[in-house]
Amino acid sequence: MDxxxxxxxxEYCKQVAPEKWLARCPAHNDKxxxxxxRDNGDRILINCFAGCGALDVLDAIxxxxxxxxxxxxxxxxxxxxNEKQHIEQTxxxxxxxxxxxxVRLSEADKQVVLAAKIKLKRxxx
Numbered sequence: 001m002d003x004x005x006x007x008x009x010x011e012y013c014k015q016v017a018p019e020k021w022l023a024r025c026p027a028h029n030d031k032x033x034x035x036x037x038r039d040n041g042d043r044i045l046i047n048c049f050a051g052c053g054a055l056d057v058l059d060a061i062x063x064x065x066x067x068x069x070x071x072x073x074x075x076x077x078x079x080x081x082n083e084k085q086h087i088e089q090t091x092x093x094x095x096x097x098x099x100x101x102x103v104r105l106s107e108a109d110k111q112v113v114l115a116a117k118i119k120l121k122r123x124x125x
Contacts (some may be wrong), residue, residue, distance in 0.1 A: 010035065022035065
């Protein structure tokens with residue numbers, strides 16, 4: 001976890017308090033700083049006031065959860081499980097929205113959605 005690695009990749013990044021910075025969000029076309037970055041001691045907190053997700057922000061600057069979370073293996077495993085579960089939920093939500101708008105799923109897409117539903121039911125294994 002290295003706050004300098006994160007803030008060095010952000011545009012118009014300004015320290016506004018001890019362990020807190022504001023910057024333009026790299027995940028959207030930000031005209032004024034809307035991204036808050038805070039070193040909380042054991043992790044780096046990222047919040048875009050425009051609504052971008054932390055993963056979108058990290059991806060936009062070439063980083064991932066490992067760059068903002070503690071190096072604890074148990075914690076990292078839980079984060080990975082949560083990420084996988086989020087991906088499975090997103091797959092199901094996209095399929096539901098497509099079906100609601102009359103978009104038919106291909107057989108391959110049906111299999112992906114079915115697998116995602118099964119994984120979610122099992123707890124994101």
